[in-house]
Amino acid sequence: MRLFIGASKGPKAKVDWADLIGRVASHGDRAAFKRLFEHFAPRIKGLMQRAGCSSDEAEEIAQNAMIAVWRKASLFDPATAGAAAWIFTIARNLRIDLFRRRARADRLRADSELPDAPDPAEPADAAISRVQDAARIEAAIKQLSTEQSMVVRLSFIEERTHPEIASLLGIPLGTVKSRIRLAMNRLRDILDEEA
């Protein structure tokens, strides 16, 4: 059942991705980087395709994201973000950037007189200060039920439609919307209590 992404596929060997990123940062460890690449590049490509990129675009984002992982490895702070979350944000920002560059190029073609505008390569979210440590965020997320975190992941990260989610989870369509709503409110409440 290929579609049931995110469901557990048996026991996972727990790899310490943060440690591998640390080794890339401290001495340019190529073996560590290769392991990161082999795990994440094909998954970044898959997730980007899932989120509406063409195969070529997704491949480009996956490769550029891994280059950024290498270059920015020293900026990664395992105390403030999970390794996979950090890599996700890199890929996400590259996708945002790609869509904007594409739109700008389309517009330039339409109007060659347009002045060369600066490219806001780093989106606004780059300015977010990491306000809480990763362990506490992780603990908060763990308080969500499996059903709740699943519905958030399917809806917001995998960008699936409500009918798709209904069929993936085997729940009525009408339940999907309310379950998303409840999950979001619950997450807000948990985080507010933690604060």
Next chain:
Amino acid sequence: MTISHHPPEDLLADFAAGKLEEAHQLVVGVHVAGCTRCARFVQAIEQLAGATLEDFEPVPIAPDAFDRVMSRIDNSPEDEAAPPLASATDHDLPPALRKYRIGKRRRIAPGLSMRPIELSGSGKARAFLLRSAPGSRMLEHTHTGTELTLVLEGSFSHEGGRFGPGDFDYGDDEIEHRPVVGDEGPCVCLVAMTGGLRMNGFLGRLIGPFVRL
């Protein structure tokens, strides 16, 4: 800065997932940058996204992808970092906004002016800075699209409460607004708008959305 009005959770989740169009991304991003409560929420969604990525079904990548990546790393070790666009006159803007080219101030009505923010054109919404004089009153209106507003300076009030610096207001076509700008000083807002405003009255259609009280 006490923030009492926040973006709805689904907007924050779309922001974290990178799904918002540019103007909305900008407004939500500036709010989140100044709001620890919403920053935490965004971090939590990013953490869930990381888990999704880690578990995701891999797809085949180009057979030479790793070699190409390593050769690009070896041949250009440094990132070509874009210089910040901050200009001396914009020092009072939030850092996230300094990356954008902001147009000249345009007067819309007495006591009301706006500065357009140049976006890539990838989305439908426009973004602009709106400055209104203390005590201004907006004519009764409804939105034909959505409007995201973030207060940067000053305040305004409407049926939904008082909105001061950092507060986020979400307007859609179901809501009728009649905001009044606070007396303490000019109100500067960052606005993302799709569609337009529909004025409920002849005068409004004639002179535009704002009048000085």
